[in-house]
Amino acid sequence: MxxxxxxxxxxxxxxxxxxxxxxxxxxxxxxxxxxxxxxTTTSSLAPLPPGPKGLPIVGYFPFLGPNLHHKFAKLANHYGPIFKIYLGSKLHVVVNSVELAKVVTGEQDENFANRDPHIAGLATSYNASDVAWAPNNANRRHLRKILVHEVLSNANLEASNSYRQHEVRKTVKYVYDNINTAVDINEISFSTVLNVLTKIVWGKGLAKGSKYINLSNDIRKVVSGVVEIAEGLNISDFFPSLARFDLQGVKKKMEGQMKQFDRIFEKTIEERISRAEVRGKVEGKKDLLEILLELKDQKTGPSITMTQLKALVVDIFLGGTDATSAMVEWAMAEILRNKNVIKKVQDELAEIVGFDNIVEESHLPKLKYLDAVFKETFRLHPPLPFLLPRAPNQTCVVDGFSVPKGSTIFLNVWAIQRDPKYWDNPSEFIPERFLNNERLEKWDYSGTNPKFFPFGSGRRRCPGIPLGEKMMMHILASLMHSFEWSLPTGEEIDLSDKFGIAMKKKKPLVVIPSQRLTNKNLYM
Incomplete structure (x- = not known):
């Protein structure tokens, strides 16, 4: 039928x-x-943000210039506070306003707390085993706690004060020995910071007779190599299907640098283990590497793997050197191009430090104008114009638009910190704006003020702010207090920038020092 x-x-x-x-x-x-x-969730019913049309397969790539932050700012002026852009086969969503930054880093911070690591970042972080690139999970939170507690706590920052003071004095002596000779501010700042970090991690280096006598030089080669490789765009990051071919050799080159780093690690770890066996674990202050090795061997309580240990140390070096030296250079360039700013900086140093004294860390909290100079420098020249890219763990709605899971999120801090809606004369260098308390706003690096967050905000805010701030202030205060500075004949200060792992000056700041303090002993 x-x-x-x-x-x-x-x-x-x-x-x-x-x-x-x-x-x-x-x-x-x-x-x-x-x-x-x-x-999909209900949020995916919302439309995608507006954005420019690209070409098939390559997306908007052919229309980009070398400085993405400039291009994205222009696109934001046209498409509004949130827009989409296809780069290769990947969808990127760019957030360009204070209000929407608060949504991403505040109201929906947990949804946007994951990273979208690029190939270079994965290679240097041992496949996202660190703090910077790791997914937002318990392992990352545990590593961050270790970093903050063992390196960045007030007690440990105070304990490493002697390292910073010693290295800054070495830098002052180096510059004094090169009086009336042009010096590269970025280079000398980079060296100073790197030497400090090397001592924090490895103490005073290896014992006499070690094959690795000059540890700083070995680390410098690796860090410089990593920075150089990571400077440009990698096609494989935007065409994941091509990643296995490594067309530009980025992965291969970066893995080569990390092998060098591993070799240094193997030698130093071997030396630390033998040192601990000889002296026991009670003699002298432990360096960070010894502390981390003890955590690795811990049978109960929190512990870390060798891979996490190495990734954490790499974070310290890469996060602390390139951006810090770049910001010292930017700040000094802005100071030297404005005679009124020079006078205010040096008058404050004369009052707080005095002509018969050297700059010490105890002076830094009192240098209010120099602090404002740095904040204004970070406003105009944030080291990471888009911070590190985020990736939503689920499809979300921002400002009525769908932000799909799997897309890459850029927070355009460079544009936000130049928004004329919130900043008077936004393109001008005016440190006094950070000394104005009329609005009673909190101007610091905590990320709680969505108009000013050069180190990020929310769960993924950079943890290295306290150490970086001390290093930048100490280096620049010492250079400005100890020397007068002039440009080589016929040269002018060029504030053009170039996009890279950290936003740097396109043309390095090369200037000539002359003696400012009458007592030559202050340079020794």
Whole structure:
């Protein structure tokens, strides 16, 4: 009976092909709609943000210039506070306003707390085993706690004060030995910071007779190599299907640098273990490496793996050197191009430090104007114009637009900190704006003020702020207090920038020092 009914229905359907086609189409559409609805959240019903049209396959790539932050700021002026852009096969969403930054880093911070690591970042972080690139999970939070407690706590920052003071004095002596000779501010700042970090991690280095006598030089080669490789765009980051071919050799080159780093690690770890066996674990202050090795060997309580240990140390070096030296250079360039700013900086140093004294860390909290100079420098020249890219763990709605899971999120801090809606004369260098308490706003690096967050905000805010701030202030205060500075004949200060792992000056700041303090002993 049922077979006859089926046959009758089929014969009737065949006699009316139009109705059959309509019914099939309706069933197909309904099936696809139900399937799509199940696979997405309600938020995906919102439209994607507006954005420029690109070309098939390559997206908007052919229309980009070398400085993405400049291009994205122009696109924001055209498309608004949030826009989408396809770079290769990947969808990027760029957030360009204070209000929407608060949504991403505050209201929906947990949804946007994951990273979208690029290939270079994965290589240097041992496949996201660090703090910077790791997913937002318990492992990352545990590593961050270790970093903050063992390196960046007030007690440990105070304990490493002697390292910073010693290295800054070495830098002052080096500059004094090169009086009336042009020096590269970025280079000498980079060296100072790197030497400090090396001592924090490895103490005073290796024992005499070690094959690795000059540890700083070995680390410098690796860090400089990593920075150089990571400077440009890697096509494989935007065409994941091509990543296995490593067309530009970025992965291979970066893995080569990390092998060098591993070799240094193996030697130093071997030396630390033998040192601990000889002296026991009670003699002298432990360096960071010894502390981390103890955590690795811990049988109970929190512990870390060797891979995490190495990734954490790499974070310290890469996060602390390139950006810090770049900001010292930017700040000094802005100071030297404005005579009024020079006078205010040096008058404050004369009052707080005095001409018969050297700059010490105890002076730094009192240098209010120099602090404002740095904040204004970070406002105009944030080291990471888009911070590190985020990735939503689920499809979200921001400002009425859908931000799909799997997309890459850029927080355009460079544009936000130049928004004329919130900043008077936003392109001008005016440190006094950070000394104005009329608005009673909190101007610091904590990320709680969405108008000013050069180190990020929310769960993924940079943890290295306390150490970086001390290093920058100490280096620049010492250079400005100990020397007068002039440009080589015929040169002018160029504030053009270039996009890279940290936003740097396109043309390095090369200036000539002359003695400012009368007592030559202050340079020794």
């Amino acid at each position: 049922s077979s006859n009914i089926y046959d009758t229905w089929w014969q009737q359907a065949l006699t009316n092909k139009y109705e059959l086609a309509c019914a099939s189409l309706v069933i197909m559409v309904m099936t696809l709609a139900i399937s799509w609805y199940k696979k």
